[in-house]
Amino acid sequence: MNADEIKKLYKAMSEALELKEKGEQLSEILNLFSEYREELEAMFKDVEALAFLKESIKPTEGIFEKIVANEEISRLLREDEAKHFSLFQSIELFSQLLTAKKVYVGIAVIVLIFGISGFYYRQLQEEIISPVAEKKESEKLAINNLTDNNLTPKNSVVLKTEETVSFKEMESDLTDEINSLSVDLDDLEEFGNDDSFENLETIL
Amino acid sequence: MRQDNFEMESEENDPRALMRLAKEGDSRAFKKLYRLYFTPIFRYVYFRVKTKEIAEDLTQEVFLKVYRSLAVFKAAKASPLAYFFTVARNTVIDYWKKKKDVLTDDLESLKIADKAKNPAEITDIKIAGEITQKAIKKLTEEQQEVIVMKFISDLPNKEIANLLSKTEEAVRQIQCRALKALRQELKELNDYL
Numbered sequence: 001m002n003a004d005e006i007k008k009l010y011k012a013m014s015e016a017l018e019l020k021e022k023g024e025q026l027s028e029i030l031n032l033f034s035e036y037r038e039e040l041e042a043m044f045k046d047v048e049a050l051a052f053l054k055e056s057i058k059p060t061e062g063i064f065e066k067i068v069a070n071e072e073i074s075r076l077l078r079e080d081e082a083k084h085f086s087l088f089q090s091i092e093l094f095s096q097l098l099t100a101k102k103v104y105v106g107i108a109v110i111v112l113i114f115g116i117s118g119f120y121y122r123q124l125q126e127e128i129i130s131p132v133a134e135k136k137e138s139e140k141l142a143i144n145n146l147t148d149n150n151l152t153p154k155n156s157v158v159l160k161t162e163e164t165v166s167f168k169e170m171e172s173d174l175t176d177e178i179n180s181l182s183v184d185l186d187d188l189e190e191f192g193n194d195d196s197f198e199n200l201e202t203i204l
Numbered sequence: 205m206r207q208d209n210f211e212m213e214s215e216e217n218d219p220r221a222l223m224r225l226a227k228e229g230d231s232r233a234f235k236k237l238y239r240l241y242f243t244p245i246f247r248y249v250y251f252r253v254k255t256k257e258i259a260e261d262l263t264q265e266v267f268l269k270v271y272r273s274l275a276v277f278k279a280a281k282a283s284p285l286a287y288f289f290t291v292a293r294n295t296v297i298d299y300w301k302k303k304k305d306v307l308t309d310d311l312e313s314l315k316i317a318d319k320a321k322n323p324a325e326i327t328d329i330k331i332a333g334e335i336t337q338k339a340i341k342k343l344t345e346e347q348q349e350v351i352v353m354k355f356i357s358d359l360p361n362k363e364i365a366n367l368l369s370k371t372e373e374a375v376r377q378i379q380c381r382a383l384k385a386l387r388q389e390l391k392e393l394n395d396y397l
Contacts, residue, residue, distance in 0.1 A: 009380075009384075010376075010377055010380040010381070013379075013380040013383065013384075014376040014377070014379070014380055017376075017379070042387050043383050043384075043387065046336075046383060046386055046387055046390065047355060047383070049332060049336045049390075050336065050351070050355035050356065051355065052332070052333070053333050053336045053337060053356065054247060054355065054356045054357075054358075056333050057246075057247050057250055057356070058243070059242065059243060059246045059256075059259075059260055059263070060256070060260060063242075063260055
């Protein structure tokens with residue numbers, strides 16, 4: 001057989017194998033390549049022997065169970081199952097919260113909003129209350145001052161800080177006025193005792 | 205016809221879907237892949253090593269390696285079957301590198317399928333099996349691989365081409381040459397016996 005003939009034989013063998021794989025009958029294939037019948041018959045005989053050999057090679061019975069029971073493999077499988085489970089659980093829990101448990105999520109959101117609002121309201125109240133407290137402190141001081149100076153009754157509670165300041169100013173102003181009036185009175189008395197006034201009266 | 209053994213019709217047994225699930229941590233999917241590929245991988249490994257026990261140990265190693273490397277498996281680049289066989293090939297190569305041994309002719313008795321009817325028939329089948337195996341081992345490394353992948357592990361030509369980094373046409377040619385060489389070896393062995 002020359003190189004060209006060998007090439008043709010290989011082509012026929014290849015096509016015949018392909019047809020057999022597709023389920024074509026052996027007799028049909030041999031008829032199709034009648035000029036290579038002898039070679040193809042021998043080839044299919046060998047293929048059959050290989051198929052038989054294949055069937056005879058089997059792993060030990062129960063080897064699969066033995067392998068799955070292998071310490072390392074079973075540890076890996078268990079680890080993965082656990083990992084897979086926890087991840088799955090987390091996703092499931094999250095999806096439940098987002099879908100089936102919408103009511104609980106709604107309640108939780110409302111409670112959260114109330115909580116935050118309450119906190120800020122309390123903060124605001126403290127800011128408002130503080131200056132009033134200071135004012136009340138100053139009121140007490142003012143009342144004490146007035147009572148110490150016998151300017152107001154001891155039970156006075158209505159006085160305001162601003163009014164207390166006015167009283168003090170008034171007291172000071174009145175004292176000044178009284179003093180100036182006293183000076184004027186003295187001057188007038190001096191004028192009254194002056195002789196020149198009597199001389200002038202006589203002339204007129 | 206042959207590849208139908210691996211590519212199951214149902215979605216839940218589809219090797220690509222199973223690999224994807226296994227990558228996501230589904231151990232049941234990996235167990236299914238185990239059941240699907242164990243025997244063809246074992247048969248391939250068996251032809252590359254000396255004994256059944258070693259073949260079983262190495263097959264187990266193959267599955268462990270695949271399991272550990274699931275994260276790097278890319279379905280778009282290779283089929284799960286090709287991936288398993290690549291790992292199996294490398295495992296066998298590593299085994300022989302460690303052993304620094306050579307294949308010998310002391311064939312282990314094959315486990316015969318239960319189809320045989322009587323002891324005489326069992327003996328005939330056993331002898332025929334041993335002769336065929338012996339003939340295969342006389343082929344070149346490349347021819348052996350193609351013959352075992354094609355006729356013992358039932359891989360489609362496309363997968364074999366991927367595994368050996370060859371074209372499908374080149375694989376077909378190697379097959380034909382290997383079959384012709386096998387015929388010659390068997391003839392010589394039968395004449396000798």
